[in-house]
Amino acid sequence: MASKINHVAIMSGNYALESKFYESYFGMKNSAQSRPTRAVAIGDGYVGMNINPRRAGRPARFDHFGIQVDDLEAAMGRVKEYGVKVLKRPDTRPFAAYSTHDPDGNVFDLTEAGADNIADVYAHNDWEQDRTISHLGLRTMNAEKVAEFYTDALDLKLTNGPVPEGAFGVTDGRMTLMIMQWDLDDYADSGITGPGIDYLGFKVESIEAFAKDVEEISANNPLIAPSPVGSGPEGAARLEMFRRTSIGSYHLADPDGILIDVTE
Amino acid sequence: MFAKLNHIAIASDQYAINARFYEALFGLKSAKNYRPARAAVVSDGQVGMNIIPRREGRTSGLDHFGFQVADCDEAIARITKFDPALTTIKRPPVRPYAAYSGHDPDANIFDISQAGLGSRKDVYAEEIEATERRFSHFALRTLNAERCAAFYSEVFELSTLNKGYDDANYYLTDGNMTLALLQWRMEDYSDMDPQRLGPDHIGFAVESIEQVKRDIDDLTGQNPHMRPRALGYGTEGEARLALFKKCPLGSYHLTDIEGVYIDLTEAPA
Numbered sequence: 001m002a003s004k005i006n007h008v009a010i011m012s013g014n015y016a017l018e019s020k021f022y023e024s025y026f027g028m029k030n031s032a033q034s035r036p037t038r039a040v041a042i043g044d045g046y047v048g049m050n051i052n053p054r055r056a057g058r059p060a061r062f063d064h065f066g067i068q069v070d071d072l073e074a075a076m077g078r079v080k081e082y083g084v085k086v087l088k089r090p091d092t093r094p095f096a097a098y099s100t101h102d103p104d105g106n107v108f109d110l111t112e113a114g115a116d117n118i119a120d121v122y123a124h125n126d127w128e129q130d131r132t133i134s135h136l137g138l139r140t141m142n143a144e145k146v147a148e149f150y151t152d153a154l155d156l157k158l159t160n161g162p163v164p165e166g167a168f169g170v171t172d173g174r175m176t177l178m179i180m181q182w183d184l185d186d187y188a189d190s191g192i193t194g195p196g197i198d199y200l201g202f203k204v205e206s207i208e209a210f211a212k213d214v215e216e217i218s219a220n221n222p223l224i225a226p227s228p229v230g231s232g233p234e235g236a237a238r239l240e241m242f243r244r245t246s247i248g249s250y251h252l253a254d255p256d257g258i259l260i261d262v263t264e
Numbered sequence: 265m266f267a268k269l270n271h272i273a274i275a276s277d278q279y280a281i282n283a284r285f286y287e288a289l290f291g292l293k294s295a296k297n298y299r300p301a302r303a304a305v306v307s308d309g310q311v312g313m314n315i316i317p318r319r320e321g322r323t324s325g326l327d328h329f330g331f332q333v334a335d336c337d338e339a340i341a342r343i344t345k346f347d348p349a350l351t352t353i354k355r356p357p358v359r360p361y362a363a364y365s366g367h368d369p370d371a372n373i374f375d376i377s378q379a380g381l382g383s384r385k386d387v388y389a390e391e392i393e394a395t396e397r398r399f400s401h402f403a404l405r406t407l408n409a410e411r412c413a414a415f416y417s418e419v420f421e422l423s424t425l426n427k428g429y430d431d432a433n434y435y436l437t438d439g440n441m442t443l444a445l446l447q448w449r450m451e452d453y454s455d456m457d458p459q460r461l462g463p464d465h466i467g468f469a470v471e472s473i474e475q476v477k478r479d480i481d482d483l484t485g486q487n488p489h490m491r492p493r494a495l496g497y498g499t500e501g502e503a504r505l506a507l508f509k510k511c512p513l514g515s516y517h518l519t520d521i522e523g524v525y526i527d528l529t530e531a532p533a
Contacts, residue, residue: 013277013324013522056493057504057525058459059325060277060318085450087458090500099458101450105407107458141371184351184367193322194462195371229320234356238321253320256277 003075003155005175007066007095007109007122008136008200009050011058012256015040018051021224021254024217025210026131026202031120041094043121047133047175048095062197062258065136065177066095066109067154075110076100078153086110094119102149104140104195131210134263135175135201137246139182139193143168147179164245176201180245189237199246199259207250207264214252226260227253267339267420269441271330271361271375271388272313272402272466275322276522279304279315281489285521286313288483288490289476290397290468295386305360307387309394310440312361326463326524329402329443330361330375331420339376340364342419352376360385368415370406370461397476400529401435401467401513403444405459409434412445428512435513442467444511455503465508465525473516473528480518493519 012018019040022028028042028049039052054060069075076086079100086100089109096109097117111118140146147168150156156170156177163169168179182195204210218225229251230239242251248261276282283304286292292306292313303316318324333339340352343366352366355375361384362375377384406412413434416422422436422443432447448461470476483490495517496505508517514527 052457054324054523055504056495056501056519056523057465057508058457058523059323059462060522061323061325063460064458087450087454090455099450099453101458105448105461107460182371184353184365184373187365188353189356191316191319191322192328192365192373194367194373196323196460198321227320235319238319242321256324257318257320257322259321 002070002172004046004068004172005065005156005177006047006068006125007050007111008047008133009052009063009065009109010256010258011052011054011060011063013054013060014256015051015053017223018254018256022049022051024221024224025213026204027129029121029127029129031124033124034120038092041120041122043125044129044132045125045127048121048125049133050095060256062136062200064107064109065197066111068111068113069154070113072097072110072112072115075154079110082149082153091117093117095122102140102146104142104146106138106140106146106196130205132203133175133200134203135169135178135247135261137164137178137180137198137201137261138196139180139198140195141182143179143181150177150179162247164247167245178247186241186245190234190241191238199242199261201246201248201261201263203263205264207262210262211250224255227255227257229253229259265334265421265439267331267333267422268310268438269329269402269422269443270311270332271377272311272399273316273327273329273375274313274524275316275318275324275327277318277324278522279317282521283315285490286315288487289479290470291395293387293392293395295390295392297390298386302358303360305386305388307392308398309392311399312387313399314361324522326466328373328375328463330377332377332379333420334378336363336376336378336381339419340366346415346418361388368406368412370408370412372404372406372412372462397468397470399441399466400469400531401442401444403446403464403467403511403513404462405446405448405464406461407448409445409447416443416445431512433511442513444513446511452507456500456507465511465527467511467514467527467529469531470528471530473530476516476528489521491521493521493523495519
């Protein structure tokens with residue numbers, strides 16, 4: 001079975017502006033068949049990103065991710081062996097056919113390659129670009145057990161590439177899920193964030209070129225400038241933790257404050 | 265009484281306007297000696313709510329809650345006794361409320377404070393007159409509601425309230441505020457986007473739901489920034505609202521200006 005981690009979803013109170021940020025700084029592209037009344041869906045030619053308008057009762061955050069499999073029935077069978085439920089989704093979704101969760105309750109979408117529901121950037125995703133989504137960080141209560149779930153049930157592989165110390169990297173060969181142990185002690189000097197998706201990772205052609213773009217684009221349009229990271233003692237502590245538990249060498253946050261780890 | 269649930273925190277993209285919303289609609293009060301560069305802190309005289317500017321790496325929404333306990337050391341000892349794997353940490357002193365933070369077996373985060381420790385600020389350090397509209401409950405959706413209920417009962421001595429025979433949720437009270445532990449189930453989300461575990465909504469007790477409805481209409485007319493988010497529209501909105509309504513502690517449902525769920529019940533002040 002070939003699995004792809006090729007969907008990420010953000011929930012945002014500024015969803016249209018968030019999209020402009022990812023388009024401007026990372027060159028992500030909108031679908032030619034976009035649906036203006038719904039989420040903005042942009043892609044890098046492999047991973048599609050839905051930036052969903054925040055709805056009543058929902059927090060604004062980096063919300064979930066999705067996995068495409070080539071045999072949905074087989075994948076669902078293995079997922080259910082872990083005692084978790086699988087849920088059919090409304091057919092308006094451009095990616096998700098089903099949603100489910102790992103043993104720690106981290107929610108993700110499942111779809112099948114070639115399925116009828118696939119639309120937007122998930123149906124038209126055959127281009128190459130310099131800056132691509134490469135990894136995401138997930139902090140969870142039982143990291144080892146969760147890593148075993150993704151390798152066993154979803155056929156992702158433990159990566160030979162770089163991972164943060166103590167983390168489990170499970171990969172489809174291009175996108176890697178960095179599964180880290182959530183530990184309250186990590187937040188001793190900053191505000192506390194509960195378990196869940198922690199950061200988004202991009203690979204760029206040159207950190208230097210990217211840093212220059214950040215400076216230029218922010219000056220041209222302050223509405224899509226990155227949110228500050230590392231300010232004050234608590235910000236410094238959070239940035240130190242982010243650096244320690246990621247693999248990139250450049251760290252920033254999108255306008256909503258979602259952490260982004262950039263590697264070359 | 266060993267513990268009082270007297271702290272709620274929201275992380276917000278629009279913290280200043282959201283604080284105005286709670287002041288305008290529910291009559292919550294801010295401290296006389298507040299700190300304008302930090303969170304907006306409002307109170308009903310019993311429970312304080314920090315509306316915190318969202319920082320990098322954080323979620324915007326209902327974030328956590330807190331207990332004032334008779335003895336922090338005793339609370340920490342009880343947490344360790346319940347499960348040695350559960351940890352607590354000391355908090356930086358700039359916090360107006362929290363002396364420590366901890367988490368339950370499902371990693372729901374709460375703060376711990378102790379009256380008289382000297383670190384408290386804002387509404388937690390001042391006498392705030394009781395407001396007519398007041399907080400009534402804080403609801404979490406969690407994976408193991410029964411075990412979490414045992415945790416809050418044993419550690420904080422909250423009393424378990426009666427519930428329906430087929431109700432999988434748990435309701436615990438300190439005599440003023442109720443902590444609702446709603447059992448998270450994937451199948452609850454069949455007609456909408458699944459929502460991750462964690463804080464779900466806050467509840468208010470008000471003198472008259474009809475009067476609150478009129479006040480919302482009046483407020484929105486005076487100031488469109490005070491408009492709650494749309495609730496119950498479309499098939500998925502209907503499904504979300506139906507799930508929200510399953511909490512038996514409220515009978516009228518709305519949101520704040522950012523979409524945080526609020527339910528209301530009628531009760532004398």
